[in-house]
Amino acid sequence: MSEVPVIGSDIFATVLDIIGVPLPGNLTIDGVSMLPAFRGEDPERPIPMFWRKHVSPPGSHAAKRLGDWKIVAGRRFEKFQLYKIQEDRQEQNDLAQSMPKKLADMKQEFFKVWRGIEAEGPRAWWESEPRRK
Known part of the structure; x- marks a missing residue:
């Protein structure tokens, strides 16, 4: 279990991670993939x-x-x-x-x-x- 909080903006990054599509490199993406949290690991969040x-x-x-x-x-x-x-x-x-x-x-x-x-x-x-x- 991960204790890292999630936010709605994480959904976009998580869905892209699930389907194997990289995040756009030309935009700032506030969210992060929550797949590590599903495995009990803490995801890295570069933007608080x-x-x-x-x-x-x-x-x-x-x-x-x-x-x-x-x-x-x-x-x-x-x-x-x-x-x-x-x-x-x-x-x-x-x-x-x-x-x-x-x-x-x-x-x-x-x-x-x-x-x-x-x-x-x-x-x-x-x-x-x-x-x-």
Whole structure:
């Protein structure tokens, strides 16, 4: 059994792996094949898990997971929450205020992925998105 989390974007890479078709080399693919997880191995995830929701509760518009850590961004990217998932699976203890250095590091990684998505994704998807301060 693998304890590696999966996300919807992994389906594309997994299906291609199952049918023996390589991933396109000219695009950034966020997902990874989950076939190793089916064998009880941990898949390698070169791009950390990242997700965003157009319809979301206040305070949780986009998020990124890196190892045991998860950063959650509010709709306008003005407020961030920080969680250590292995110790707080229900995300009840926001560590953003008590761990400013870790929060700053995670924000830097968050925006690195976000900029890549903005650069490659269809413009119509992002035009309604709030601009970062």
